[in-house]
Amino acid sequence: MKIVRVIARLNVGGPARHVVWLTNGLQDGEYETLLVAGTVPPGEEDMSYFATELGVAPVFIPQMSREISFKDALTVWKLFQIFRREHPDIVHTHTAKAGTVGRLAGLCYRWLTFNTLVGRPRACRFVHTYHGHIFHSYYGPLKTRVFLLIEKFLARVITDRIVVVSTQQRREINEEFGVGRAAQFSVIPLGLDLKVFTGNQERARLFRDEFGLGVDSVVVGIVGRLTEIKNHQLFLRAAKLWQDKFATHSGAARVRFVIVGDGALRNELEQAVADHGLKEEVIFTGSRRDLENIYPALDIVALSSLNEGTPLTLIEAMANARPVISTAVGGVVDLLGNAVASETSEAFTLCERGISVPPGDEAAFAAGLERLITDPRLRHDLGERGLQFVTNHYSKERLLADIQELYSALMAKE
Numbered sequence: 001m002k003i004v005r006v007i008a009r010l011n012v013g014g015p016a017r018h019v020v021w022l023t024n025g026l027q028d029g030e031y032e033t034l035l036v037a038g039t040v041p042p043g044e045e046d047m048s049y050f051a052t053e054l055g056v057a058p059v060f061i062p063q064m065s066r067e068i069s070f071k072d073a074l075t076v077w078k079l080f081q082i083f084r085r086e087h088p089d090i091v092h093t094h095t096a097k098a099g100t101v102g103r104l105a106g107l108c109y110r111w112l113t114f115n116t117l118v119g120r121p122r123a124c125r126f127v128h129t130y131h132g133h134i135f136h137s138y139y140g141p142l143k144t145r146v147f148l149l150i151e152k153f154l155a156r157v158i159t160d161r162i163v164v165v166s167t168q169q170r171r172e173i174n175e176e177f178g179v180g181r182a183a184q185f186s187v188i189p190l191g192l193d194l195k196v197f198t199g200n201q202e203r204a205r206l207f208r209d210e211f212g213l214g215v216d217s218v219v220v221g222i223v224g225r226l227t228e229i230k231n232h233q234l235f236l237r238a239a240k241l242w243q244d245k246f247a248t249h250s251g252a253a254r255v256r257f258v259i260v261g262d263g264a265l266r267n268e269l270e271q272a273v274a275d276h277g278l279k280e281e282v283i284f285t286g287s288r289r290d291l292e293n294i295y296p297a298l299d300i301v302a303l304s305s306l307n308e309g310t311p312l313t314l315i316e317a318m319a320n321a322r323p324v325i326s327t328a329v330g331g332v333v334d335l336l337g338n339a340v341a342s343e344t345s346e347a348f349t350l351c352e353r354g355i356s357v358p359p360g361d362e363a364a365f366a367a368g369l370e371r372l373i374t375d376p377r378l379r380h381d382l383g384e385r386g387l388q389f390v391t392n393h394y395s396k397e398r399l400l401a402d403i404q405e406l407y408s409a410l411m412a413k414e
Helices: 014-025 048-053 071-086 096-111 114-118 141-157 167-176 201-210 232-245 266-275 291-297 312-319 332-336 362-373 376-393 396-412
Strands: 002-007 032-037 090-094 125-130 161-164 185-187 217-223 254-260 282-286 300-303 324-327 349-351 354-357
Touching: 002 014, 002 071, 002 096, 014 032, 014 048, 014 090, 014 312, 014 396, 032 071, 071 096, 090 096, 090 396, 096 125, 096 141, 125 396, 161 167, 161 396, 167 185, 167 332, 201 291, 217 232, 217 291, 217 312, 217 362, 232 254, 232 266, 232 362, 266 282, 291 312, 300 312, 300 362, 312 324, 312 332, 312 376, 324 332, 324 362, 332 354, 354 362, 354 376, 362 376
Parallel strands: 002 032, 002 090, 090 125, 125 161, 161 185, 217 254, 217 300, 254 282, 300 324, 324 354
Antiparallel strands: 349 354
């Protein structure tokens, strides 16, 4: 089975690792997979090294990137040429831009053939995965509406299967925004290599020593690109509010806030730290490749996003038995589980595997942080439940098996 997998760019984040894992895992006697990727723009870190480490050699299209431009027409043409050369059985696109240009190229590939005149367009199945979506919090109303209309059109005319990474995401995309038919959707959760997080105590010590984090400190970390959608400003406002309201009676020796990642907002966020008077409490680590050393060093992992699919950072935190606190957006709802009724606060919600707060609510975020900071037993219990959940549901092996089953079902259709 020949698969061409397309992603807009291999920048730091879950989608890049996802497509590399799939390309590497579906490369044997039964499958042949080609990964096609675009350009990582300035201000974002290139993650091509991850593909190289796993022996994956992508085909790069320099004109394909996140931003809309006249180069997109050339991208469609180049993808069309790749499809003609490779004769794929399945084209699987990932992320919004790749989903658009890849499926437009697919529309040309399927129908621009002499056999179409006798009712026999090229036989190729088209799959698109939403790792998140751009239907709110990314762009203004007009641009968002245009993108939504494009997605509805592509779902109708060229998409055989739509993959989402959580049940909550399916509800949003299909039921709330009206993209696709219910029968087109498959829910396939993310998967990751859980083996890299074993034996983490020594690695935790190395990271803490590097940044002078004492063993008695409570370390709250947030991992992700420094970009608007991740809403690090909320994290900093919550940290400031926690310091002003709770710090004097938290019972902790010291609480430190660690921001792991880099991006265009680095200078703006550093200025916000200074404005909040948090320069002694907040550490910027920059972009790191050694996440297996970082998660074990954190006592609490936070996420403050405005919009998410299923955030890999929370899955990785749970794989390290770290308790999490997050805004209730997208697939986060499915990760955290049901509310624990006896422990629900007016500000935040204590769930089975973490604390949920409303998007944009720094008071709820600060209150949730205080609950975790002052209760080591709760941190331990949430971490253990998260670890069990991720072990049972988010392994790389399960991801590969689910995708193989999807592809086999598609190819079996007449």
